[in-house]
Amino acid sequence: MFTSNWWEAVKLFQNLRHNLKAVYARTYVRVRSQFREPEWVLTESVIPLLIVFAAATLYRVSGSEQLAGFAVLGGAMMAFWDNVLWLMASQFYWEKESGNLDLYIIAPVSKMSILLGMSLGSIINTSIRALLIFLLAAFVLRVPVNIADPLAVFLVFTLTLTALYGLGMLMSSLYMLYGRGAYQLNDILSEPIYLLSGLYFPTIGRYSPFPAIVQFLVSLIPLTFGIDGLRRTIILGQGVEQIMLHIYVLLALTVALIPLAWRVLIFMENLGRREGRLSLRWM
Amino acid sequence: MGLAAETVNLGRVFRNRGSVVQALENVNLRIETGQIYGLLGPNGAGKTTLVKILTTLLLPTTGEAYVYGYNVAKEASKIRPLINLVSGADTPGYGLITVRENLWFYSMLYGLDKETARERINRLIEEVGLKDVENELLRNLSTGYRQRMNLARGLVNEPSVLFLDEPTIGLDAVSARKIRKLIKDWVKGDSGRTVILTSHYMAEVEEMCARVAVLNKGRVVAEGTPAELRSLVAGKTVAVMEVWLPTDADRVLDMLEAAYKTHDPATNIYRIRVVVNNWDETANIVEHITSRGGKVLSLVKAMPSFEDVYVKLVGGGEVVSEFEA
Ligand SMILES: Nc1ncnc2c1ncn2[C@@H]1O[C@H](COP(=O)(O)OP(=O)(O)O)[C@@H](O)[C@H]1O
Ligand SMILES: [Mg+2]
Numbered sequence A: 001m002f003t004s005n006w007w008e009a010v011k012l013f014q015n016l017r018h019n020l021k022a023v024y025a026r027t028y029v030r031v032r033s034q035f036r037e038p039e040w041v042l043t044e045s046v047i048p049l050l051i052v053f054a055a056a057t058l059y060r061v062s063g064s065e066q067l068a069g070f071a072v073l074g075g076a077m078m079a080f081w082d083n084v085l086w087l088m089a090s091q092f093y094w095e096k097e098s099g100n101l102d103l104y105i106i107a108p109v110s111k112m113s114i115l116l117g118m119s120l121g122s123i124i125n126t127s128i129r130a131l132l133i134f135l136l137a138a139f140v141l142r143v144p145v146n147i148a149d150p151l152a153v154f155l156v157f158t159l160t161l162t163a164l165y166g167l168g169m170l171m172s173s174l175y176m177l178y179g180r181g182a183y184q185l186n187d188i189l190s191e192p193i194y195l196l197s198g199l200y201f202p203t204i205g206r207y208s209p210f211p212a213i214v215q216f217l218v219s220l221i222p223l224t225f226g227i228d229g230l231r232r233t234i235i236l237g238q239g240v241e242q243i244m245l246h247i248y249v250l251l252a253l254t255v256a257l258i259p260l261a262w263r264v265l266i267f268m269e270n271l272g273r274r275e276g277r278l279s280l281r282w283m
Numbered sequence B: 001m002g003l004a005a006e007t008v009n010l011g012r013v014f015r016n017r018g019s020v021v022q023a024l025e026n027v028n029l030r031i032e033t034g035q036i037y038g039l040l041g042p043n044g045a046g047k048t049t050l051v052k053i054l055t056t057l058l059l060p061t062t063g064e065a066y067v068y069g070y071n072v073a074k075e076a077s078k079i080r081p082l083i084n085l086v087s088g089a090d091t092p093g094y095g096l097i098t099v100r101e102n103l104w105f106y107s108m109l110y111g112l113d114k115e116t117a118r119e120r121i122n123r124l125i126e127e128v129g130l131k132d133v134e135n136e137l138l139r140n141l142s143t144g145y146r147q148r149m150n151l152a153r154g155l156v157n158e159p160s161v162l163f164l165d166e167p168t169i170g171l172d173a174v175s176a177r178k179i180r181k182l183i184k185d186w187v188k189g190d191s192g193r194t195v196i197l198t199s200h201y202m203a204e205v206e207e208m209c210a211r212v213a214v215l216n217k218g219r220v221v222a223e224g225t226p227a228e229l230r231s232l233v234a235g236k237t238v239a240v241m242e243v244w245l246p247t248d249a250d251r252v253l254d255m256l257e258a259a260y261k262t263h264d265p266a267t268n269i270y271r272i273r274v275v276v277n278n279w280d281e282t283a284n285i286v287e288h289i290t291s292r293g294g295k296v297l298s299l300v301k302a303m304p305s306f307e308d309v310y311v312k313l314v315g316g317g318e319v320v321s322e323f324e325a
Helices: A002-036 A039-061 A065-098 A100-106 A111-140 A150-178 A180-196 A212-218 A222-235 A240-275 B047-054 B076-082 B099-109 B114-128 B143-155 B173-188 B202-208 B226-233 B251-256 B281-291 B306-314
Strands: B003-016 B019-032 B036-040 B062-067 B083-087 B161-165 B194-199 B211-216 B219-224 B237-244 B259-264 B269-276 B295-302
Touching (some): A065 A100, A065 A150, A065 A180, A065 A222, A100 B083, A100 B099, B003 B194, B019 B219, B036 B202, B047 B194, B083 B143, B099 B114, B099 B143, B143 B173, B173 B194, B173 B202, B211 B306, B237 B281, B251 B269, B251 B281, B269 B281
Parallel strands (some): B036 B211, B161 B194
Antiparallel strands (some): B211 B219, B237 B295
């Protein structure tokens, strides 16, 4: 009994190490690729920056100094949202086109590790862009930063990313299953989601112009509570106690989305093996 | 010698929007270890489908398939560490990282430790001839080099069974020859290694494979060593003719089960090969062609080749071969 348990434990550990290697390798590929073409970081930061400048200036002219600061944070987070919506979601599509997807499937490693690696790589790449947007905008617009509790900032930021990329991982499989339809939906929904999630102005809490029911619905978008939490901790100087709700919501989204992404990924792999195609519908 | 792969009454059906394609039907194969095994057949014969089933990418709809005794449907996780796949139609890898980095990336999917990965990749870069380009970005590589890198990628886990799906497709003659030699050398390197290779080039299969299964329309129409298959036309003769046919009369050739390689659409002249049991039959063939308004421009007797076997097995039509007869 003892030896068999011990053996199980060793195997589990080896398996975990093997999967962590795959996560690391996939992360490396993504980060390395970006640094081979660093000019992308700049070009892809231009549009969010312009939007931030426009929005912040507008708020400032209308006399709201804090809202200007909110817009800057929104702009930085827009980089993550764009990345999830466009890059993460269509990733498997490109992997399939090149033949990588088949190679991932036949590799003796969890497909979830590949997806995690893609996400981690994306997070690292996009963080650089988001930081650039934030620093530039905050500097040029002289946004008053007021961080009272760095731990709170760290918690909110990390949980926002885990929830956001949980959604990204889910979308990458849904994208394969629904093909072009998903792409069009993405296109149609991206602007409303910018607005509803609070990239431009707060959509939950006391500054929100929306009724409670809309506020509840928009809070299901991981970005919404994330941005609000970051505003509170970075601009309004709030601490962990004041953002407990944010932490709970983001944690709940993370815990729901990542296992769901895992399930859908397994579903996709099985569908491919059974039907010989990855899409549920014929376009 | 054990079995690297086995199929038992294997079948696969694809259903899309009402259309039903029987891609494989009642396939029974026993592929022993330590050899290059060929799956030969024209486009659409079911070669890729069979490879996908054996590599756990696709489930059978009927029957069973095994790799090293493991059932592809139920024990995929036992099979996956033992195999790898190189498909000539695909160009996997990431363009913005180097050849070496790409190989390292794929080695990590197999959980290799740092030292083993480094040594193995060094060796593969040498053996496969990627030394000049190891630090090039993948996107800057020519097709020939890309395919070599793809082959090295397929060897990175030292698979027991390497599946090659049309590995030389689209390559120039020199690159194709290199790839064939690499594959042959790899199999010779260790008695436990097996290659299962698909191709629609008969000369490639004849040159490389110890045994061959010929697939046509999802069925195995012949199986054996290339010599055994050649004996199917032993004692027969081949009539090589140049014929002129009226436009839209190529059905005449289908009826003859004739193979043609060259067809000049400007002049409507075909160069065809027909296998005959004895030379007297050629009179009937000439009669058949002239009665449908065609003309026989020349007629020469030839020895049957491996290609003629193939044509006999899969029927007439255009024949693709990189080796001109
Ligand atoms: N995923 C699929 N969905 C529908 N039909 C398919 C699919 N894959 C292959 N087929 C059909 O199955 C047959 C065999 O295809 P394939 O195995 O690719 O042949 P080969 O590799 O010998 O050219 C063809 O008629 C092809 O159109
Ligand atoms: Mg094929």
